[in-house]
Amino acid sequence: MAKQVSQLLSSSPLTSNKDEMRPKADFQPSIWGDLFFICPDNDIDAETEQRHQQLEGGVRNMIVAPMANSTQKLTFGSSYLRVHGEDILDEAISCTTDHLTLAVAALEYPLSEHVSHALKQAIRRGLPRIEARHYLSVYQDIESHNKTLQEFAKIDFNMLQLLHRKELGEICRWWKDLDFQRKLPYVRDRVVEGYFWIMGVYFEPQYLLGTKILTKVIAMTSIIDDTYDSYATYDELAPYTNAIGRRQDDCLAIECYMEEYDVIAQEAYDVFNKHVESAWKDVNEGFLKPTKMPTEVLNRILNLARVMNVLYKEGDGYTYIGKATKGGINSLLIKPITL
Numbered sequence: 498m499a500k501q502v503s504q505l506l507s508s509s510p511l512t513s514n515k516d517e518m519r520p521k522a523d524f525q526p527s528i529w530g531d532l533f534f535i536c537p538d539n540d541i542d543a544e545t546e547q548r549h550q551q552l553e554g555g556v557r558n559m560i561v562a563p564m565a566n567s568t569q570k571l572t573f574g575s576s577y578l579r580v581h582g583e584d585i586l587d588e589a590i591s592c593t594t595d596h597l598t599l600a601v602a603a604l605e606y607p608l609s610e611h612v613s614h615a616l617k618q619a620i621r622r623g624l625p626r627i628e629a630r631h632y633l634s635v636y637q638d639i640e641s642h643n644k645t646l647q648e649f650a651k652i653d654f655n656m657l658q659l660l661h662r663k664e665l666g667e668i669c670r671w672w673k674d675l676d677f678q679r680k681l682p683y684v685r686d687r688v689v690e691g692y693f694w695i696m697g698v699y700f701e702p703q704y705l706l707g708t709k710i711l712t713k714v715i716a717m718t719s720i721i722d723d724t725y726d727s728y729a730t731y732d733e734l735a736p737y738t739n740a741i742g743r744r745q746d747d748c749l750a751i752e753c754y755m756e757e758y759d760v761i762a763q764e765a766y767d768v769f770n771k772h773v774e775s776a777w778k779d780v781n782e783g784f785l786k787p788t789k790m791p792t793e794v795l796n797r798i799l800n801l802a803r804v805m806n807v808l809y810k811e812g813d814g815y816t817y818i819g820k821a822t823k824g825g826i827n828s829l830l831i832k833p834i835t836l
Contacts (some may be wrong), residue, residue, distance in 0.1 A: 522727030527686040528818055532576050532831070533662070533669045541656050545836075549656065552649035573597065577621040580782045581775070600794055607635045622777070622806045630654060648836070655833045657702055662830055664705055665692050667713045677720065684723040690815050691715035697804035699798055731796050777802070 511719040539550075546644055572592050578715045579586035594616065601612045620628055621730040633650055636642050672688040726748050729737055780802055807821055814822040 519728055522683040522723065524683075524685045524723075525729075525817060527689065528823070529689050529826075533665050533689060534588060534673070536666050541593065541652075541659060545652060546656070549652045552652070553646060556649045574615055574620045577619045578781050579778060580785070581778045598836055608639045616684075618807075622803055624700075624800075624807055624825065626654075626657075626697075626700050626805050626829055627825050628808070630834065633834060651834045651836050655836075657700075658829065660702055660705065660707075661696060664709055665689065665830060668692060668709060669720070672716060676688070679719065681724075681728075683728045684720050685816060687719060687815060688712070688716050689826060689830075690818065690822060691719065691775055692803050692827070693822065694808065694815070696829065697807070698800040700800075732775050789834055 565696060573590075576586045576593070579590075597612050597616060601609055601616065604612060614631060618628075627652070633647070633654070637647055669688060672686075677684055677687060692712045694709070694715060695708050695796045699708045699711070724737065725734065751762065751765050751769065754760070754768065755762060758765075780799055783790070783798070784792070788795065807825065811819055813819075
């Protein structure tokens with residue numbers, strides 16, 4: 498696909514020397530530099546890996562109890578599993594959010610941290626690996642925590658992080674070899690963020706190959722998007738559209754809504770947020786049994802929705818690297834958990 502895109506761009510009018518006005522792209526460069534080009538030297542040693550295997554068997558029997566205990570404490574979070582027609586749960590979220598916002602300052606740690614985090618990010622809508630890491634940072638301060646379970650979870654997290662880190666290094670080297678920064682300087686250099694995106698959908702180790710393939714698809718798709726939105730002129734879009742097989746949309750939904758209904762931006766966002774809430778109920782209904790689709794397939798859809806929630810909840814965290822995106826990449830791909 499990379500070869501096809503490169504050939505298309507080299508042979509199309511987009512590379513001509515016409516003196517004409519083009520959209521001016523001024524995207525933030527990659528903030529990661531060469532960080533992911535070098536494989537980390539803190540590989541999992543044989544002793545730690547052996548300890549992981551020793552703990553694994555015993556941990557299986559312990560998981561049921563912590564899960565049951567956590568379920569009792571997360572009734573606020575469980576209301577995010579609501580579906581259409583559950584008006585009581587709609588009211589519960591609104592009421593509970595108001596009360597917890599007022600009460601959080603008076604709570605003691607670690608309960609205060611649980612509540613504060615839940616108010617910012619519902620577990621149902623967060624990325625599982627990010628939520629797991631956050632919980633581990635708090636779990637160790639809970640008086641009744643299980644040290645064996647905690648040790649296993651930390652080692653397991655670090656081992657998977659290292660696998661993802663090495664894979665991302667391969668992808669970054671692939672991206673650098675394509676030399677798009679020189680050939681197509683107007684495109685977003687977001688291969689790390691693209692990997693984070695797909696990693697949120699397929700975070701389990703058995704899907705590493707799929708993660709690699711889809712990250713490359715995201716990278717190529719970004720090139721097409723940026724060519725449309727940030728480089729090509731109107732006259733150039735016609736042959737390019739025929740070659741790519743894509744139509745041009747007049748590119749934002751919010752702006753269209755504002756113009757059509759003569760409302761301000763905040764009113765448009767309020768309407769779209771209601772649609773988002775409705776879509777989450779659709780997702781939840783899809784998981785009600787019996788389901789027409791295998792749960793593993795449904796989980797990919799759920800995880801994709803979660804990624805979109807994390808990346809775009811506070812703006813375009815893919816194009817303009819925000820706090821959520823940077824923090825997620827740091828926690829999942831850069832900083833191991835201290836054992």
